[in-house]
Amino acid sequence: MIETFYDVMRRQGITRRSFLKFCSLTAASLGLSPAFAPKIAHAMETKPRIPVLWLHGLECTCCSESFIRSGHPLAKDVILSMLSLDYDDTIMAAAGHNAEAIVTEIVEKYKGNYILAVEGNPPLAEDGMYCIIGGKPFVEQLKYAAESCKAIISWGSCASWGCVQAAKPNPTRATPVHKVPGLADKPIIKVPGCPPIAEVMTAVVAYLLTFDKLPTLDKQGRPQMFYSQRIHDKCYRRPHFDAGQFVEHWDDEAARQGQCLYKMGCKGPTTYNACSTVKWNEGTSFPIQSGHGCIGCSEDGFWDKGSFYQRLTDINQFGIEANADAVGGTAAAVVGAGVAVHAGLTALHRAKQPGDKQPGAEQ
Amino acid sequence: MSQPKPPIYVYEAPVRIWHAPNGLAIVALAVTGYLIAAPLPSPGGEASEHFLMGYIRFGHFAAGYLLAIGLLGRLYWAYAGNAHARQIFLPPLLSAHFWDGVRQEVLWYAFIAKAPRHYIGHNPLAILAMHFVLVWGSLFMIVTGFALYGEGEGQGSWQWALFSSWVLPLFGDSQSVHSWHHLVMWLIVCFVLIHVYVAIREDKLSGQSMLATIVNGWRTFKDDKPIDDAHRP
Numbered sequence: 001m002i003e004t005f006y007d008v009m010r011r012q013g014i015t016r017r018s019f020l021k022f023c024s025l026t027a028a029s030l031g032l033s034p035a036f037a038p039k040i041a042h043a044m045e046t047k048p049r050i051p052v053l054w055l056h057g058l059e060c061t062c063c064s065e066s067f068i069r070s071g072h073p074l075a076k077d078v079i080l081s082m083l084s085l086d087y088d089d090t091i092m093a094a095a096g097h098n099a100e101a102i103v104t105e106i107v108e109k110y111k112g113n114y115i116l117a118v119e120g121n122p123p124l125a126e127d128g129m130y131c132i133i134g135g136k137p138f139v140e141q142l143k144y145a146a147e148s149c150k151a152i153i154s155w156g157s158c159a160s161w162g163c164v165q166a167a168k169p170n171p172t173r174a175t176p177v178h179k180v181p182g183l184a185d186k187p188i189i190k191v192p193g194c195p196p197i198a199e200v201m202t203a204v205v206a207y208l209l210t211f212d213k214l215p216t217l218d219k220q221g222r223p224q225m226f227y228s229q230r231i232h233d234k235c236y237r238r239p240h241f242d243a244g245q246f247v248e249h250w251d252d253e254a255a256r257q258g259q260c261l262y263k264m265g266c267k268g269p270t271t272y273n274a275c276s277t278v279k280w281n282e283g284t285s286f287p288i289q290s291g292h293g294c295i296g297c298s299e300d301g302f303w304d305k306g307s308f309y310q311r312l313t314d315i316n317q318f319g320i321e322a323n324a325d326a327v328g329g330t331a332a333a334v335v336g337a338g339v340a341v342h343a344g345l346t347a348l349h350r351a352k353q354p355g356d357k358q359p360g361a362e363q
Numbered sequence: 364m365s366q367p368k369p370p371i372y373v374y375e376a377p378v379r380i381w382h383a384p385n386g387l388a389i390v391a392l393a394v395t396g397y398l399i400a401a402p403l404p405s406p407g408g409e410a411s412e413h414f415l416m417g418y419i420r421f422g423h424f425a426a427g428y429l430l431a432i433g434l435l436g437r438l439y440w441a442y443a444g445n446a447h448a449r450q451i452f453l454p455p456l457l458s459a460h461f462w463d464g465v466r467q468e469v470l471w472y473a474f475i476a477k478a479p480r481h482y483i484g485h486n487p488l489a490i491l492a493m494h495f496v497l498v499w500g501s502l503f504m505i506v507t508g509f510a511l512y513g514e515g516e517g518q519g520s521w522q523w524a525l526f527s528s529w530v531l532p533l534f535g536d537s538q539s540v541h542s543w544h545h546l547v548m549w550l551i552v553c554f555v556l557i558h559v560y561v562a563i564r565e566d567k568l569s570g571q572s573m574l575a576t577i578v579n580g581w582r583t584f585k586d587d588k589p590i591d592d593a594h595r596p
Contacts, residue, residue, distance in 0.1 A: 074507045218518075228518050244415030244546045245405040250514070254405060264404060270537035311400060313542040324542050325401070328549020335553040341558040342472070346564060349474050 005044035005209065017347050019044075026206045029199060031225055043210045044261045050209055053086035053106055053145055057138045058165045058174050059120025063156040064090050066195035069281065070202045077305040090132075100134040103141065107148050116149035118159045119143065123172035124182060130172040139180065146184045152177060152213060153204065157297060160190035160222075160276045167303035178221065187214055194297035196209075197278050200226045220300075223270070231268035231294050234276040237261065247298060255291065265309035266293030273298040368584040371483050377440045379580055381433055389551060392504075395423035395449050396548055400541075424512060431505045449486045451493040461487050464591065472561075479569045480591040483582055491563070496554040500547055505529060505543045512539070524560040 003011075009019055019159065024037040056064075058253055068091070087102045089095075094102065106114055109331070120138075123130035128137030145153060154177045157163040165174035178188050191204055204223055207215045215223040240246070240260040247255045247264050262269070268276070271294050275286040293309070296302040306314030312323035377487065397417050406413045419443030441449045454456045455461045464487035470476035472488075485493065510530035514537060566573035572583040584590075 009462065034547075055585070166386055188381055219528060224518070230514060233515070239410040242417040243406070243410040243413035244417075244419075245410055245413065246402055248405070259410075267538065270541060272537075296538065299538060301535060302538075305538050312545065313538055315542070324545035324549070325397075328546055328552070331549055332552045332556065335556050343560065343564070345474065346568070350568075 003049050004047055005049050005243070008049055009044075016241045020265070026111060026203070030202045030207055040206075041047050043212075047210075047212065050150070050212075051106055051110055052117055052205070053103060053114055053149070054117040054119065055103075055142060055145060056089055056133075057118065057120035057122045057137075057142065057158070058172070059156070059158050061090055062195040063117070063119045063158075063201070064088070066193075066198045067155075067201050070198040089272075090266065095254070097134075103145060105351070107145060111148045112150060114149055115151055115153060115205075116145050116186075117153040117155055117205075118154040120158045120175050121162060121166070121174050121176050121204065123165070123174045125171070125173035130174075140182065142177070143183055146186055149184075149186055151187045151189065152219060153191060153208075154178065154221075155191055155201065156196055157194045157302070159190035161300040161302075163194060165300075188221055190296040190301075192222060192227075193273060194302075196298070197226075197280060199278050200274055226274040226278070227272045228275075230271065231273055231276045232272045234308045235268055235288060237288060250291075252305075258291070261288060261291075261293040261321065262305055262311065264293045265307060265311055267296030267299070267302070267305075267308075268294040271296040271299050368481075368587050368590065370581045370583040372580055373483055373576060373582045374580040375440075375444050375448065376580070377436070377444060378448055379577065381437045381440070382494060382577060384429060384436075385433045386555075388426045388433065388529045389545070389555060391422060392430060393548055393552055395419050395426065396545070399423060400545055427505070427508050427512070429500060432508070433580075434501055434505065446536065450484045450490060451498055454487075454494045463558075464488075465491060478588075479511040479565070481569075481571055481588050485591055486565075492554065492557070496550060500551050500554065504544065504548050507540050507547075510540055511544060 006019065010016075014022075020037070020041060023040040024034065026040055027034065027036040030036075048121060054064075064251075071144075087099070087106060089099060092099065120131075122128055122137070122139035122142055124139060128139040131138040133141050154160045158165065159177045160175045162170070162174055165172065166176065175185070180188070191201060191210075193200070204215065207223075215225060218224050218227060232241070235241075235262050237258060240258075241262055245254060245259045247259050247261050249255065250264070260266070266288065268288060274295070276288065279286045279289070295308045296305065299305075306312070306323065310323065312325060314325065315322050315327055325329070399416075406415055411415060438452070441452045464480060467476060467480055468488035469485050471479040484490075494541060506526060509522050509526040511527075513520055513525075513527035514531075516522045518528075530540060531537060535545065548580075562573050562577070565571070566575075570585045570588065572581070576582050
């Protein structure tokens with residue numbers, strides 16, 4: 001018989017009291033009412049544990065690093081044991097052929113019942129030779145594991161959008177999970193961020209495992225509960241933005257006073273994530289609070305949007321580091337000069353033809 | 364010299380009344396929009412004493428609503444008004460005569476043709492510019508503008524439901540929508556520069572009224588040259 005979550009937790013030495021605390025915490029972090037805590041508890045006591053395969057493609061492991069630093073130690077312990085990560089090549093003890101055998105075992109044993117978590121993405125160029133796992137291209141492992149999974153979680157910006165390895169010119173053709181050709185048609189939850197917030201990651205897993213269904217996703221496939229608002233909407237420096245008070249240099253008085261970082265290129269106004277509310281490292285801080293603008297790491301193609309320190313995106317078709325103002329301002333100046341020259345030519349043209357009366361020139 | 368052609372009533376009151384606030388809204392939108400992307404120097408003191416960026420953004424949004432509602436009203440009048448009211452919305456792109464008129468107008472501006480043709484409404488080149496730059500440009504700005512506005516209003520708002528929900532995925536991300544919104548602003552600024560220049564120039568040189576027509580709606584002619592309105596049925 002397959003163990004329930006509760007069995008697993010008890011076996012891991014977690015007391016019932018701690019278990020119930022975790023259920024309330026999870027309910028709170030998912031934005032549910034307190035009435036849901038017992039429901040979560042009931043689900044975890046009765047439902048069989050769903051195994052999770054955590055695959056790694058082209059990535060930097062920052063997602064895993066974030067995940068294991070989930071703010072509430074309790075939640076971390078419980079979820080890690082809950083997941084028990086049947087396969088995660090970065091943090092599991094097994095290695096080599098023994099480890100790779102687990103993938104096949106999970107796929108065979110839990111057909112259609114396991115969650116596939118993908119960190120990083122597969123490079124497609126040269127038949128996927130730029131990322132080899134256990135002697136085979138990662139893209140093949142990904143397709144194989146996706147074939148029989150229940151749902152896919154795309155961890156981080158790599159799996160969700162492509163991130164740095166897919167930035168122009170993308171020599172290895174690194175491709176985000178949802179765009180991999182020939183991948184089984186499974187529901188995909190994107191949890192973008194470089195890395196995503198630990199509590200967001202654990203909450204998504206907890207939601208999937210306890211409710212046995214996908215959280216509500218937005219049109220781009222991100223869980224709405226964490227990605228429905230911009231950093232800017234909940235930023236504690238927002239009053240300075242509305243007042244028009246901006247940091248102009250990193251060492252000016254405004255910077256010391258903690259004014260708005262908009263002019264320093266903060267991408268908070270265009271970035272959907274929960275950093276300004278959930279924050280990082282047990283709610284200690286987040287980039288803007290530490291004095292640096294948001295770089296928009298959870299947005300699609302953020303590496304290709306120009307400098308992190310400018311508001312306007314670079315438009316490289318018009319030369320290196322041209323932005324909308326450079327392009328548009330130049331166009332307007334050229335048109336303005338053209339108008340002036342044309343008006344001058346018109347006057348000259350008419351002065352040259354005193355005998356040739358233009359229609360209506362004289363009444 | 365024979366008698367000039369008699370004046371013709373071209374632009375009905377709704378078209379003329381739309382023109383001025385629409386122009387003012389475009390100027391206000393360009394100025395406030397530029398200041399949103401590149402804000403003014405910071406005022407000192409406490410944040411609670413100021414609302415500079417707030418007022419600039421308010422001005423932008425209010426002018427944006429004016430532009431959008433104005434275009435809706437103008438579209439209605441294209442339906443309800445006379446044939447000239449439809450001109451900038453339905454250019455006769457399949458008519459060879461229309462394109463000949465465009466060619467002739469280009470030659471006129473290149474100082475090659477001696478005189479332009481006479482038109483009751485807009486000349487064919489003007490129709491092209493107004494249709495593709497002003498009408499579609501305004502529509503683009505309204506759609507992307509409301510999409511950006513909907514981001515601030517939040518996912519429960521009608522702006523989000525009608526605009527942001529599909530515009531953001533279409534462009535991929537919010538930053539790209541900002542960039543395009545900004546670029547098309549400059550396109551419309553270029554249009555305004557040329558629009559004002561040629562209106563004054565044509566008033567002086569083309570033998571037909573322009574500036575007075577903007578105000579009173581009547582097109583007067585200074586001679587009896589034949590009228591060549593490609594758009595007329």
